[in-house]
Amino acid sequence: MKEENQNKDAGRRAFIKSAAVATAAFMIVPRHVLGGKGFLAPSDRLLIAGVGVGGKGESDIANFYKSGKADIAFLCDVDTRRAANSVKNFPKAKFYKDWREMYDKEHKNFDAVSISTPDHNHAIQTLAAMQLGKHVYVQKPLTHDIYEARALTAAAKKYKVVTQMGNQGASNDGPRQMREWYDAGLIGDVHTVYAWTDRPVWPQGIAWSENKADVPAELDWDLWLGTAPYKDYVNKLVPFNWRGWWDYGTGALGDMGCHLLEAPFSVLNLKYASEVQASVGSVYVDEFKRGYFPDSCPPSSHVTLKFPKTDKTKGDITVHWMDGGIQPERPEELEANETFGDGGNGTLFIGTKGKMMSSTYSANPRLLPLSKNKDIKVPEKFARVKGGADGHYGQWxxxxxxxxxxxxxxxxxxxAGPLTEALLMANLAIRGADIQRKNSDGRAYFPGRNIKLLWDNANMRVTNFDDVNQYVKREYRKGWSLGV
Structure with a gap:
C-alpha cells in the first residue's frame, strides 16, 4: 500500500507539471504567496476523468468543477460531436475516445472518474476504475443488469473507494424531511407506496429500423456498442433514443425510478424485493393486429413490488410503479384542483394514519390534506446537504x-446498488410480461398479461419463471468482460 501511495504521489506530481494542466501547475506556488484564504493545495483538489462528457456528462463535470475543489483532468467520449462543449470548456484536459486507453495510460494522473454513458456500459467502466483505486460517480441507473449492480456494490467495499450514483434528489431536503415526519409518526405505519412518471419521452414499443445508415465520422460505433451485441448503425438511436431498447437502456424505470423511489428506500429503509408482478401496454400495428417488439421496452407498464418488513415498518410493503402516463387514483384528501405529485411525476406514501407525497427528485414533500402542512412542528434531526440536489456533486x-x-x-x-436492483427486478417482470407466446397453430401474439415473479435474492434467480433469468446477467459481446 505504501508503494502504491508513493506511485500515486509521483504520478500526481508529474501530472501537475505537464502542459495539459498548466493551471494546476500554478497551484504549487506556496500558500503564503497566494494569500491563504480560499486557496487549495494540489493535494486538496480532486483530479477527475470524465467518461461520457456530452449531454448529462457535460453538466456533471461542470458541476464538479463548480464545487471549487475539483479539476477536470481528462475527457473521454466516443462521439466528438457530443464532447465538443466539454472540450471547449476544459481546454487543458487531454481528450481520449477509448476509456480503456485513458485508464491504461493516465491512471496515475487522476483520482476519480465520472461516468455518464448509456446504461449498458456503466458497469464495465465503473468496475475497471474501482479496480484502479479510483473514486467513482456514476449516472443512474447504476447498472443495466442485476448481476452488475450486485458486483459493483461488493466492489465499492472491497476497493475502499468513495462512490455516488447520480440521483441528485438523494441530496435534496425532501427525503430527510419525510424521514423526520415518518419517524415522528405523522402518517402511522406505511404499507403502500405509489410512484409514477410521464416517461418515456422517447420511442418505445416499436420495431428496430431496417434502414442501415452510415456511421458519422465523429462517432466510434464499435466503442459505443461496447458490451452490447453488434448491430448496424441506425439513425436516431444516438444520443438519446437508446433508452427505449433493451440492449442499451432500461426504459422509463431506469431513467426515472432512481429519482422517484429514492424517498421510499430512504424513509422505509427498503433493501431487496421478494416478489414482483407487471402488466404492460400493447402497441397496435394496424386495426387488426397488435405488435410484438421484444427488442424494445413497452410504451407503458404497471409494476408491483413487494418488500419484506423492515425496522421502519410493521409488515411487508407494496410499491407500485407506473409509467407511460399511467397514474394511481387521486387521494381523497387531495382537492380537485390541487396538483398530484408534480403533475406528470410523483411519489405517494400511504400509512395507517395518513398520507404524504412528493414530486420528482423527492422535492416538495407534503402531508395530505395540504392544509396540514402549515402546522407541522417536527424537529430537524437529519443533516441537510448544502445546496441540495446541486450539492450532490460537491458532496462526492x-x-x-x-x-x-x-x-x-x-x-x-x-x-444505490439495492435501489437499482429493485428497478431492474421490476424490468424482469416487464420483460416477462412481454415474452412472446405461440398459439397452437404457431402464430405469434402479444401477451400483455400479468405475471408474478418470485425472487431468490441470495442466488439472484427467479424461481418460478426461468425465461427471465437470462436477463439477470446478460452475455457480453465477445472481447468484453466485467472482470469480476
Whole structure:
C-alpha cells in the first residue's frame, strides 16, 4: 500500500507539471504567496476523468468543477460531436475516445472518474476504475443488469473507494424531511407506496429500423456498442433514443425510478424485493393486429413490488410503479384542483394514519390534506446537504478528497446498488410480461398479461419463471468482460 501511495504521489506530481494542466501547475506556488484564504493545495483538489462528457456528462463535470475543489483532468467520449462543449470548456484536459486507453495510460494522473454513458456500459467502466483505486460517480441507473449492480456494490467495499450514483434528489431536503415526519409518526405505519412518471419521452414499443445508415465520422460505433451485441448503425438511436431498447437502456424505470423511489428506500429503509408482478401496454400495428417488439421496452407498464418488513415498518410493503402516463387514483384528501405529485411525476406514501407525497427528485414533500402542512412542528434531526440536489456533486468531491469512510455521501453504492436492483427486478417482470407466446397453430401474439415473479435474492434467480433469468446477467459481446 505504501508503494502504491508513493506511485500515486509521483504520478500526481508529474501530472501537475505537464502542459495539459498548466493551471494546476500554478497551484504549487506556496500558500503564503497566494494569500491563504480560499486557496487549495494540489493535494486538496480532486483530479477527475470524465467518461461520457456530452449531454448529462457535460453538466456533471461542470458541476464538479463548480464545487471549487475539483479539476477536470481528462475527457473521454466516443462521439466528438457530443464532447465538443466539454472540450471547449476544459481546454487543458487531454481528450481520449477509448476509456480503456485513458485508464491504461493516465491512471496515475487522476483520482476519480465520472461516468455518464448509456446504461449498458456503466458497469464495465465503473468496475475497471474501482479496480484502479479510483473514486467513482456514476449516472443512474447504476447498472443495466442485476448481476452488475450486485458486483459493483461488493466492489465499492472491497476497493475502499468513495462512490455516488447520480440521483441528485438523494441530496435534496425532501427525503430527510419525510424521514423526520415518518419517524415522528405523522402518517402511522406505511404499507403502500405509489410512484409514477410521464416517461418515456422517447420511442418505445416499436420495431428496430431496417434502414442501415452510415456511421458519422465523429462517432466510434464499435466503442459505443461496447458490451452490447453488434448491430448496424441506425439513425436516431444516438444520443438519446437508446433508452427505449433493451440492449442499451432500461426504459422509463431506469431513467426515472432512481429519482422517484429514492424517498421510499430512504424513509422505509427498503433493501431487496421478494416478489414482483407487471402488466404492460400493447402497441397496435394496424386495426387488426397488435405488435410484438421484444427488442424494445413497452410504451407503458404497471409494476408491483413487494418488500419484506423492515425496522421502519410493521409488515411487508407494496410499491407500485407506473409509467407511460399511467397514474394511481387521486387521494381523497387531495382537492380537485390541487396538483398530484408534480403533475406528470410523483411519489405517494400511504400509512395507517395518513398520507404524504412528493414530486420528482423527492422535492416538495407534503402531508395530505395540504392544509396540514402549515402546522407541522417536527424537529430537524437529519443533516441537510448544502445546496441540495446541486450539492450532490460537491458532496462526492469532498468525500473523495477526505478518503473512503471519512465523510458520508447521499447515494453510495451500498444504497444505490439495492435501489437499482429493485428497478431492474421490476424490468424482469416487464420483460416477462412481454415474452412472446405461440398459439397452437404457431402464430405469434402479444401477451400483455400479468405475471408474478418470485425472487431468490441470495442466488439472484427467479424461481418460478426461468425465461427471465437470462436477463439477470446478460452475455457480453465477445472481447468484453466485467472482470469480476
Amino acid at each position: 468531491v469532498e468525500a473523495s478528497i477526505a478518503g473512503y469512510g471519512k465523510q458520508q455521501v447521499s447515494s453510495p453504492f451500498e444504497i
